[in-house]
Amino acid sequence: MSLSLWLQDPAGKRNVRFLFGLFFLLLPFTSTGQKFTVSGYVRDAKTGENLIGVAILNSVTGQGTATNAYGFYSLTLPKDSVKLVASYVGYERGFFSTYLDKDLQQNLMLSPVTTALREVEIVNTRQEDVRESTRMSTINMSVAQIKAVPALFGEVDVLKTLQLLPGVQSGGEGTSGLYVRGGGPDQNLILLDGVPVYNASHLFGFFSVFNAEALNNVELVKGGFPARYGGRLSSVLDISMKEGNMNEVDGEGSIGLIASRLTVGAPIKKDVASFIVSARRTYIDLLARPFMNKEEGVGGYYFYDLNGKLNWKVSDKDRLYLSAYTGYDKFYATTERSGTDDEKSQAGLGWGNLTSAFRWNRILNQRLFLNTHLTYTKYQFDISSEEESRYQGETYDYKLKYLSNIRDLSAKLDFDYIPNPSHYIRFGTQYVHHQFQPGALQVRDTNGGDAEDLNVNTQKTNAQEVGLYVEDDLRLSERVKVNVGVRANGFYVNKEFYSSMEPRASVRFIANEKLSLKASYANMTQFIHLLTNSGIGLPTDLWVPSTDKIKPQRSHQVALGATRTIANDKLEVSLEGYYKTMHNLIEYKEGASFIGISNSWDTKVTTGKGWAYGMELFLHKKVGRTNGWIGYTLAWSNRQFTELNRGEKFPYRYDRRHDFEVVVIHQLKPNLTLSGTWVYGTGNAITLPEARYVVGDAYSGGYGGTQTYNDYGARNGYRMASYHRADISLSHTKKKRWGEVVNNISFYNAYNRKNPYYIYVEAGAKEGDPAVFKQISLFPVLPSISKTFKF
Structure with a gap:
C-alpha cells in the first residue's frame, strides 16, 4: 500500500524520477x-x-x-x-x-x-587501501582485536571494544550502549547479518548480545553514510556472522566466571553446505539456587544467546543462507509462606530479541551481483507480577502483566554493478512492514470470588516503509575519487505519509603517497523513535513510530578529514572534524513516563532539536609485536526543547568535552600476550536540586503536616566527576594435539578508581542541616579468569 501511495504522491513521483535519472546518469559509457x-x-x-x-x-x-x-x-x-x-x-x-x-x-x-613477518607485509598493503577509499568515519574491527582487549568479568564484548574508538562513547560505568557523535542509542542502526537488532544489551547494558566467537566481520560507520544505509541518524554497525566450516569440523568455547559459551561449525557436505551453531548462557542463578530459602524468597537472573546459520552453495553462481538469532534476559523472584493464611507472590522482568534472515546471492553476470534478503526481527520486554493469598477460606488473587514490542518483516534487493575499475555502482530497494505495540497492560483482580479484568492500550500500530537507493564509487582521476548517491524513502502510518530525499556524497583527494584528504555530507531520516526514561538502555525504553503528531527525525552531517601514514607506514594517523544538526527529537515531558499508560504515548512527549560538533584524532598501529591505538575526541552536544528547561538549550546528558582512549596489545612471547586499556572522559551532565522548600505546618493539629520539595536548577547544569579506568589482561596459549587452550586473567578497574555511577540527595544528619550529595560507585577492582579452547 505504501509504495503505491508513494508513487501517487507528487513528491514521491519526483523522488523516483530523480533517483532513476541519477542511476542512468551514473552508468558509464562502456x-x-x-x-x-x-x-x-x-x-x-x-x-x-x-x-x-x-x-x-x-x-x-x-x-x-x-x-x-x-x-x-x-x-x-x-x-x-x-x-x-x-x-x-x-x-x-x-x-x-x-x-x-x-x-x-x-x-x-x-x-x-x-x-x-608475513602479517606485517599484509597489513601494509591493507593500509594503502584505507587511504585509497572514499569512505570516511568508518572503522573495521577484527574479531582478533576484539578478543585481545581486556573485558569485564572476562566476557569478550564487541560494543565495549567499539567504545574505545574516537567519537564513540559509553552511557556509563560498564554499559555497552553506543553514543556516536552526540546521538542517542536509538540513532544507531545495528545489523546482524543485515537484520536490525533493536536492543543489543544484556543485564541492563553491562553486556552486549553479540557472541564474538560467532562473528566474521565488524564495521562501524560514524558519518559519510553510503546511500545503501538508511533509517538512522548517527551510525551504522554492520556485523556479519560466520558461515560455518566447509571443509572440517571446528569449534571454539570458553568457561568464565559468570557465563560459558560454545561455537561449532562443520560441513554438511564438503565444499557444498555447512552450518554453524553458537550458544552462551550465564549460570549464577543455577549456582545460587541451592542456598536460597523459599520462605525468604527465591530469585535470580540469567541471560542466554543462540546463533545459527546454514550455508549452501547451490551452484557456482548461486548461494543460499539461512541465519537466526535469539536471546533473552530474565529476572525473577518468588516467595511462599504457609500457615493459617497461605501467601504466594511472583514477579518477573524479561526482554529479548529474535531475528532471522534468508539470503540468496546470485552472480547475474560477470559484472552484476544480486543479493535478495528476507528478514524478520522482534524485540519485546514484559513485566509480570502475581500475588495470591487465602484468608478465612476465600482466595484473593491479583495479576498484572505489561508488555511492549516491535516487529519488522522486510524484503530487500541489492545490486552491485562493476562495469570497469573506475565505477562501482550499487542500487536497490527495500520494503519494511513495522508493527508497534508501545505498551499493553493486562490486570486481573479477584477479590473473594469476584473477578475484575482490565486491558489498557492493547492496540497495535502498523506502518509501512519503503526505500530506493543508488550510489556510485567513481574515480575521476588518479588523485580524485568520489562516492555520490541518493536515497529516497517513504513511511505510511495511520493515514499519514512522510517522504524524504537523502543526498549523500564523499570525496577523497590523494595529496601524496602518504597523505589523503577526505570530505563528506550525509542527509539522514529516521522514522522511528525510542522513548527513554534513563538513557542507559533499560528494557523499559519504548520503540514508537512517527505519527501525525510526531514527525520523523532528520539530520545533516558534514565532515572533513585527513589520513596519513608515518614511521615507514607502520602507523596510520587520521584527524576528522564534523558538524551535525538533528531535528524532531523527542523527550518525555517533565514528570511523564511509560508507567502511566492511561493516555497515548504521543501525548506525553515534546519535540525539539539538537546539534553536535567536534574533532577526532586516531593513531593506529597494526604491525609488530606491539600494536593498538590511541584515540582522542573533543566534542560538544546540545539539545533544545520548547517545553523543557524553560525553552533554553542545555547539554545532552552524554555531552562529553574530552574523551581519551589508549589500547595496547603486546606479544611478550609467541604464546603470551599482555594487553591493557586506559580511558578518560569528562563527567556526564546531570540535573541537581539547588534548593529545598518545606510546605505546611508540623503543628497544625495533625492535618497535612509538612512536605519537602526540591527546586531543580538548569537541566544537565552540573557535571559528575571525571571518569577514568585502567584494565589489564594476560593470555597464555597452549597448543594441544586437538587444538589449543587459552588461559586468561584480567583486572577491570586495575587501580580501583571510584567512578560515579549516579548521585542522590541525602538529608542532613540533624534538623536544619543542609542536604548533601552522595555518589554511588559501581565496580571496584574486579579480577576475573577464563579458559578458552579451540579445536
Missing part, C-alpha cells in the same frame, strides 16, 4: 575496445568462508577493487596479461596470473598467516 572481466569469490582456504573487504590489485595496470559484503569481486580489464594480488589482514597474499582474452570466473583462496 568502451568499444576489447575488455573482459575476471570475477569470483575470495574465501578462507581453511574454512571456506567468504572474506569481506579483501583488496584485489592487478599489478600489471595498478587497477584494483575490493570484495563486497558477501566476498564477491569483479574487475574489468583490457585484453592482456593479468597478475592479481589479493591482500587481507591476517592472511597470506593470494596470487593469480593469466592472459585475459575472455570473461573468467576465478575464486581465490587465502590461507591464514603463520608468522609475524
Whole structure:
C-alpha cells in the first residue's frame, strides 16, 4: 500500500524520477575496445568462508577493487596479461596470473598467516587501501582485536571494544550502549547479518548480545553514510556472522566466571553446505539456587544467546543462507509462606530479541551481483507480577502483566554493478512492514470470588516503509575519487505519509603517497523513535513510530578529514572534524513516563532539536609485536526543547568535552600476550536540586503536616566527576594435539578508581542541616579468569 501511495504522491513521483535519472546518469559509457572481466569469490582456504573487504590489485595496470559484503569481486580489464594480488589482514597474499582474452570466473583462496613477518607485509598493503577509499568515519574491527582487549568479568564484548574508538562513547560505568557523535542509542542502526537488532544489551547494558566467537566481520560507520544505509541518524554497525566450516569440523568455547559459551561449525557436505551453531548462557542463578530459602524468597537472573546459520552453495553462481538469532534476559523472584493464611507472590522482568534472515546471492553476470534478503526481527520486554493469598477460606488473587514490542518483516534487493575499475555502482530497494505495540497492560483482580479484568492500550500500530537507493564509487582521476548517491524513502502510518530525499556524497583527494584528504555530507531520516526514561538502555525504553503528531527525525552531517601514514607506514594517523544538526527529537515531558499508560504515548512527549560538533584524532598501529591505538575526541552536544528547561538549550546528558582512549596489545612471547586499556572522559551532565522548600505546618493539629520539595536548577547544569579506568589482561596459549587452550586473567578497574555511577540527595544528619550529595560507585577492582579452547 505504501509504495503505491508513494508513487501517487507528487513528491514521491519526483523522488523516483530523480533517483532513476541519477542511476542512468551514473552508468558509464562502456568502451568499444576489447575488455573482459575476471570475477569470483575470495574465501578462507581453511574454512571456506567468504572474506569481506579483501583488496584485489592487478599489478600489471595498478587497477584494483575490493570484495563486497558477501566476498564477491569483479574487475574489468583490457585484453592482456593479468597478475592479481589479493591482500587481507591476517592472511597470506593470494596470487593469480593469466592472459585475459575472455570473461573468467576465478575464486581465490587465502590461507591464514603463520608468522609475524608475513602479517606485517599484509597489513601494509591493507593500509594503502584505507587511504585509497572514499569512505570516511568508518572503522573495521577484527574479531582478533576484539578478543585481545581486556573485558569485564572476562566476557569478550564487541560494543565495549567499539567504545574505545574516537567519537564513540559509553552511557556509563560498564554499559555497552553506543553514543556516536552526540546521538542517542536509538540513532544507531545495528545489523546482524543485515537484520536490525533493536536492543543489543544484556543485564541492563553491562553486556552486549553479540557472541564474538560467532562473528566474521565488524564495521562501524560514524558519518559519510553510503546511500545503501538508511533509517538512522548517527551510525551504522554492520556485523556479519560466520558461515560455518566447509571443509572440517571446528569449534571454539570458553568457561568464565559468570557465563560459558560454545561455537561449532562443520560441513554438511564438503565444499557444498555447512552450518554453524553458537550458544552462551550465564549460570549464577543455577549456582545460587541451592542456598536460597523459599520462605525468604527465591530469585535470580540469567541471560542466554543462540546463533545459527546454514550455508549452501547451490551452484557456482548461486548461494543460499539461512541465519537466526535469539536471546533473552530474565529476572525473577518468588516467595511462599504457609500457615493459617497461605501467601504466594511472583514477579518477573524479561526482554529479548529474535531475528532471522534468508539470503540468496546470485552472480547475474560477470559484472552484476544480486543479493535478495528476507528478514524478520522482534524485540519485546514484559513485566509480570502475581500475588495470591487465602484468608478465612476465600482466595484473593491479583495479576498484572505489561508488555511492549516491535516487529519488522522486510524484503530487500541489492545490486552491485562493476562495469570497469573506475565505477562501482550499487542500487536497490527495500520494503519494511513495522508493527508497534508501545505498551499493553493486562490486570486481573479477584477479590473473594469476584473477578475484575482490565486491558489498557492493547492496540497495535502498523506502518509501512519503503526505500530506493543508488550510489556510485567513481574515480575521476588518479588523485580524485568520489562516492555520490541518493536515497529516497517513504513511511505510511495511520493515514499519514512522510517522504524524504537523502543526498549523500564523499570525496577523497590523494595529496601524496602518504597523505589523503577526505570530505563528506550525509542527509539522514529516521522514522522511528525510542522513548527513554534513563538513557542507559533499560528494557523499559519504548520503540514508537512517527505519527501525525510526531514527525520523523532528520539530520545533516558534514565532515572533513585527513589520513596519513608515518614511521615507514607502520602507523596510520587520521584527524576528522564534523558538524551535525538533528531535528524532531523527542523527550518525555517533565514528570511523564511509560508507567502511566492511561493516555497515548504521543501525548506525553515534546519535540525539539539538537546539534553536535567536534574533532577526532586516531593513531593506529597494526604491525609488530606491539600494536593498538590511541584515540582522542573533543566534542560538544546540545539539545533544545520548547517545553523543557524553560525553552533554553542545555547539554545532552552524554555531552562529553574530552574523551581519551589508549589500547595496547603486546606479544611478550609467541604464546603470551599482555594487553591493557586506559580511558578518560569528562563527567556526564546531570540535573541537581539547588534548593529545598518545606510546605505546611508540623503543628497544625495533625492535618497535612509538612512536605519537602526540591527546586531543580538548569537541566544537565552540573557535571559528575571525571571518569577514568585502567584494565589489564594476560593470555597464555597452549597448543594441544586437538587444538589449543587459552588461559586468561584480567583486572577491570586495575587501580580501583571510584567512578560515579549516579548521585542522590541525602538529608542532613540533624534538623536544619543542609542536604548533601552522595555518589554511588559501581565496580571496584574486579579480577576475573577464563579458559578458552579451540579445536
